[in-house]
Amino acid sequence: MKAEATQAPFAEATALRLVPALLADPSVRIGGGILVVIALLGLFAPLLTPVDPSYLDPTTRNELPGAASTVDLADGKTADVTHWFGTDQLGRDLFARVLYGARISLLVGLAVTLIVVATGLFIGLVAGYFRALDGLIMRMMDGLMAIPSILLALALVALWGAGLWTVIIAVAIPEVPRVVRLVRSIVLSVRGEPYVEAAVAMGTPTPLIMTRHILPSTIAPLIVQGTYVCASAILVEAILSFLGVGIPTDIPTWGNIMAEGRLLFRVYPHAILFPGVFLAVTILAVNMMGDGMRDALDPKLQRRL
């Protein structure tokens, strides 16, 4: 009386074959589209504005969005520009700063995701397959998860000092346990599947069982979890910078721009609103991709992720 529907439609899929199915989902397309636009904005920022994001001009402080002024360019020439997003309290062009800020956010998101997924996958496989190490590893992960992630990142950054890589590592560490748990739970459930037992009975060596029969089951959930890690990383980086302990203030990041806009917020809200909107939209786009992929890959994942 077993229904054939127990097979997930993408069960046979390997990583590459997932792509068309993922792109068929509207959330993935919208989220992905927004991300591509933001990435392009960051990448081609020098083409979109001639202004250096750290160029100060004391005569044009706190200009409202749309104001025009003449700025000095890096090559010694001057240019008349419109400050689309206005300027900050030091007279820097917010449009340029927000565009360059996209680079940091996306870089942090990507780097943290790669580090977390790789580390989490490795530790999770070890914990799931080698029962002797499982208890110890999982207790350590429980302990790490007991420290709220922003606090942990704050403490690490406070000790190590601000810096791009410090922030990336500090943001990554609290995210690892969740991936470990996910991978481990998949390994444990797949290990009991008859097809894995059949492989054991056929004398397939353990490393081959891992890579051939168990690892592929983790791909889809890891892609989904990876996007959530990415969204969280972008958010936590922005929070750290906003609180003044993240990326050094001379680098324009959305968090830094907002931190600098705090003092005069009541009068000049644009210094906080523009980077804020970019930040929110970016995280929203990543989350939409995550949700869309989860629904496309396996609706049953809803509760686990």
Add this chain to the structure above:
Amino acid sequence: MSPVLTIEQLSVRLPAGADRTYAVENVSVDVAPGEVVCLVGESGSGKSVTAQAVMGLLPRGQLQPTDGLIKLKGEDLLRAPARRLRALRGTAMAMVYQEPMTALNPVLPCGYQIDEVLRTHTGLGTDDRAERVRDMLDQVGLAEPERMAESYPHELSGGQRQRIMIAMALVLEPALLIADEPTTALDVTTQVQILALLRELQAAHGTGVLFITHDFGVVAEIADRVVVMRAGRVVEAGTVRDILDRPQHAYTQALIRAVPSLIPRPARAGSGRTVLEVASLAKSYRQGGWLDRRRVVDAVKDASFEIAAGEVLGLVGESGSGKSTTARCIARLEDPSAGRIRLRGAEIGSLSRRALRPHRRHVQIVFQDPYRSLNPRRRVAASLIEGPMNFGVSRAVALERARELLAFVGVDPVSIERYPHQFSGGQRQRICIARALIMEPALLIADEPVSALDVSVQAQVLELLDQVRTRLDLAVLFITHDLRVAAQICDRVLVMRRGEVVESGPTAAVFAAPEDSYTRTLVAAAPGRNWDFAHA
């Protein structure tokens, strides 16, 4: 007498994109008061959809009755408003389901769940309701009704849970009871009791019963009339004697022919060479963590037997009897706690995983669930050649053998490049058999290999297994809970109960003259046995 239930020309449409347009098409069934009508069919025949349509419980938006009439005591159900339907459910019609564990709410006491029916549909006071619940629990044969009322579903056995379900269904004496495979999830000895209880209560209250089942043994036990369904249509209808003894339609005839007979086939002598010797095998598990008192559960105690080449040994027993654990220990998917396992003269029971590897190929196993036995991400070819390649066979040679074996098990070798989900359950089980055979094992373990299959497919797979045994001179350890299956394939049987072997011997001898009292109960409980012996 006017019927309790009339279904006339009912059609239920499937959502667009399904493999057929209608789940149920032009189905007509009548149930008279005090009558048991069995709706029989294989999976996908539309029998459960018919039942749900009567209850008005078809999944919203997915299945829609498009045509026909359903009348309960003359009242048109398909056109009744939702409120009226709700008032009828529990009072005029009620349902009992297949899996009582999931059909009962796990977090509410059983008594509360029965009481809910009374609270919703009657104006009775607390004491009167408690009295009714107690009385009903008593009627369904549950001792200590007070304790039962307070207990939660997980604290009860499968049979007790199904009795609770029946109590809940019958507490307001509905005119119609729909029972959807109510004994399929139960052990045979429990099944026979539940069938008797249903018969007794139904007769006492004059309830009309629409009984859905796939099992002709059960049909023989309980039906007054039978309606056979296939792919959403009624194939044949008639009295139970007519359908079982004189089926008219070719499909019904084939279906009944496919039911394995309880009369065992004569034992065949194997080639005599002993392949497997098991001596005093035991397996115990520890339950609970490091803070609990350690409770030791003996899954298998002191099992000893041997199997010769060309022989099928059946391990027969109900759930929890330890038959699967025994098999898993022999396949060394689990480590036995004690005892010896000698395979082709070599002791493998205590070998380390590493030392075991060269012996692995001699024992292969076929599992129950064909949907989970093949890696869904790998082509059939990859699954088949994995084993031989582990033992140094070249890819080309392995592929060649894989094609031969697919042909041998009756799957088109051309489909070797397909993925498992492109095959039916029966085909998948054949592929699993091919995967086991490609290792050229001396012993094949088949753990309930046909239990997840429809009866017609089951017959074919059994036939295949029998060919395998004859042609390859294999020793087969065949695990089953189904005495009919055991009768048709096993030369000898071992009956297990709670981890212990209670009886063993040639199948015919054990079935005809069981010595152990449990074996006697088991054989007596096999549904439809009188029907078989009437044919003999």
Add this chain to the structure above:
Amino acid sequence: MLGFLARRVAATVPVLLFVAVFVFLLLRLTPGDPAAIVAGDNASTEQIEEIRAQLGLDEPLLEQFGLWSAKVLRGDFGESFFFKQPVASLIGQRIEPTLSLALVTLFITVVVAVPLGTLAAYYHRSWLDRLVMGFSVAGFSVPVFVLGYLLIYVFAVELRWFPVQGFASIREGLWPFLERMVLPASALSVIYVALIARITRASVLEVLGEDHVRTARGKGLPERTVVINHALRNAAVPIVTVIGVGLALLIGGVVVTESVFNIPGLGRLTVDAVLARDYPTIQAVILLFSFAYVLINLMIDLTYLVLDPRIRY
């Protein structure tokens, strides 16, 4: 039942121990001279030596840990380098605003999220469901400080309905308290509501598909009873679990929200301590927040005993 209790309590011991060791080692494993890190960039050699002695950094590691944990167990977290007073009393002064903010937020969250998620599940695929899901994704994506500033700008600066920032104790009256609490608690609750509404929807949806719900309908129970007594009742365990796990989000959010709304609570203390590299204070707040998180989750696990009779051995 006692077994479950004992095991759950016992399982938190290693977690708490790990947190303690981790917090203790944070400083010791940081590259460079811990005393110099603690003393800050402008400290003199004498000051560094004094700190080294004060932290006992010359002792063997195990001994340092023993001394440190003995003090912590007595509630002695040392003296703040920045605020120049015992960390314990510093925390005592700052705990009320944080607790108030957390409780008001939790209240808003549960009252809004659970009904919303349940309705979304019941009206699966309807406009209401899409709205709730859309809100949930959006709410999960808008950073609390962006939202905080937005709320301040609209409701405090432009509409002048509420004060811009600050905190008033509930002892000063309900209205002054609420007036200053509405905006921060709303900002903080959005992400939490998104999380809880989502898990409620998913859990209720799953239970609604279970066999026993079909049984309940088959008994002729009204839909209201089916949804509340059967579906929501069974979905309670995952919902409550996520409420507990989500406290980590809440704690992180508190740190940010208190900075945005200028609330003198533990979150602000944390940020100030981090900015000033006030090591004893950082240690204390991390320990405090983590222990609170673990212990609250332990209590939540114990409610399973009431919510799910199956957990009992």
